[in-house]
Amino acid sequence: MTDTKPILRLDGIVKTFPGVRALDGVSFAVMPGEVHALMGENGAGKSTLMKVLGGIHQPDGGAIYMGDEQVVMSGPLEAKAKGIVFIHQELSLAEELTVAENIYLGELPRKSFGRVDWKTLAEKTNAILKKLRVGFDALTRVGDLSIANQQMVEIARALTVDAKAVIFDEPTASLTDAEKVVLFDVISDLKADGVGIIYISHRMEEIFKITDRISVLRDGQYQGTVATPETDEERVTQMMIGRKLDLTRNALHHELGDVALEVRGLSCGKLYTDISFEVRRGEVVGFYGLVGAGRTEIAETLFGLRDPSAGQILLDGEEVRLNSPVDAIARGISLVPEDRKGQGLVLGMNCRDNMTLPQVDDLTAGPFVAEGAEVAIFDQYRDQLDIRTPGWRARVGNLSGGNQQKIVIGKWLSMHPSLLIVDEPTRGIDVGSKSEIHKLLRGLAAKGYAVMVISSEMPEVLHVSDRIVAMYSGRIMRTFTSDEVTEDSLIQAISGLGGDGKAA
């Protein structure tokens, strides 16, 4: 491969946003017929780099070359015209339209008078779908497909044009194993045709299975490129985070108190069925599974956002019905939601107001809000959780992810809950803050809170949990204690391969 010219080469790309240097001199090259992995933590600059490549952002410095020629990407249309195809991580689909229209979005085949050539469209689409071996046809409405199938529609876009380079951004995040096999076949076909492939993923096993070389970004800086066969997971991880990955189990156990929450045979339609578990005071129970396994839905049910179709919820041994979040909060249940910015915070409000939001009704002096009491609460939890802000007047939207998450946690702690449910507590948070949040969760358990942690990151569940509940498509596959759990058994359980029986 040394004598061929790179199909796509980035040279010293710099991109700054106000206050942030998102990309700092990133260079790498993709050869024809190569699968080139791009790795880095959340916020390392992968998405920004791809946006520069796709013409959505213009670089402040550096150049993009295709072959020998320097190119300027003025927009997505131009990138596509030059043969660069993006397979986006967030589903970039219009749900009301058909599969065919989505695959050929922006370039529907035309007849006279700008009419859509439906016949050609359907033929071309069905040919692609056949290659992908999917069970739906060109005229299916995308909104009627499962998430995995929607992802396959997204992938089908790579096959529409004569691509020179295809960029896959986390394509397997929601795929099942069978579909992954098809995806890898597609990738090897593209590879055989001499297409350059950039493959972004967090999943090491995939990276080592299908890629030829790996480039790593850290905090917007290029950390180097290594040939995949000559490296291993540990070294790549080290390049990504600058130190070794902490895969240690949680070894410390606290004195466990009474059972704070018990769930018996809980079901909610098709979302999850027959869920039973208990959480004791002083215990952290991790919920691990793939996206869509039903974990978030359980949390939402416990917080009164969904009505269960069967089963019981017992708090401190007493059966309760939770009809709304107001009920749940009154019973001492708190939910730190998955989408911090959308569901957990009012980004435009200041730190203090966000923290006292659930109890502002009670913090009154006569008809007015008692500002002093609010500030006192804020100060207390700022110190306790070590929230770094310029002051309570700072707008939450301006804080870092880690500090935002602490505000959400502080908000619920100030309500003195007995059960704290945390959904994806460290999504989009940098490594340093991650371990702080982990420590915080352990600390809360030590103080006697019952904590449920829902996470899709294995190191995280291993690190914080006393027990781990593995879920697969709406069922609990197995419950592990932190002593008996191994990575292999955990992965098997969440893939539905658990040998220990479904009713574990």
Added chain:
Amino acid sequence: MQPGALSKALKNGAIWGFIVLELIFFSVAGEFMSLSDTAFMDWENMLLLLKQSAPIGIIAMGMTIVMVNGNIDLSVGATFAIAAIILLDSMTWPFMAAMGDWAIPFAWLFALIVGTLLGALNGLLVWKTGVDAFIVTLGSMLGYRGIVFMFNGENPTSHLNWTLVDFAEAEFLGIATASWFLLAATGAMWFLMTKTVHGRNAYAIGDNREAAVNAGIRVGPHMMINFAIIGFLAALSAVVFYSESGSVNPNDGQLYELWVITAVVLGGTKITGGAGSVIGTFGGVIAIQLLRKGLGHIGADTSTVNLVIGLILIAVLFLDRQLNVKGKEALKV
């Protein structure tokens, strides 16, 4: 039947079912309550209804594509009035008056061009400023209406051309000129929205704007074209209506935007964009006109009519929401 199939069928056919219900109700109620002797479902009466639907209906066709696109246009009533003034006033201009009846096509052309430009201006503002279409067109609604009043104060603008009136009052195959224009506008927009790339892109943009941008669809110019279309149709509606009446009050066309939006929403277009159809809108227009006419037929006054239509709109949207909830396990709001 599959779960969801019933609600889907109900949704797609709902507006037509509603129309049938209205017809039955007013026919029966008319027997007892009407002051006139003629039956409600008289053929002549229905043709008249189609003709009376034309002004709102023609604009509603444009509103469908704008709303499917994820925008809204509140300025159509004011655009309608401006186009009407241009139509009537231009025929009194010296060089136009000198042309005799040949001035008519020019007057039409001027009115249509002005309407299109006003619409395009809305689109340009939405595109270039990035301000929400609701705000932009709220501003232009006030602004355009201001222009109407600047033109002739509180006085009506009149010009009666009998050739024009004859044309507007003519009937072809028993259907009035205005009705033909409504049918033509419906047909043209149906073609545009279901058969052409532009129309399909309108759905894509309204459904998932980011996806459309990523796919290389030029969203700004696309929206501007749609605003130009609705401006054109607002002017066309004025042209058809005022060719017959020959006199425009500065207040004419007020609240048209609301009637139009009501018709479009009743016809099943999603207010957030991405879904809707011209045929559904046509049903919505007919349903509203039936309701106005039917309530008049059984002796209700205008204020009652408005109250009833308002209640029905809310009831329909509530029903739609209920039908769309995916069963009991859905997330509560």
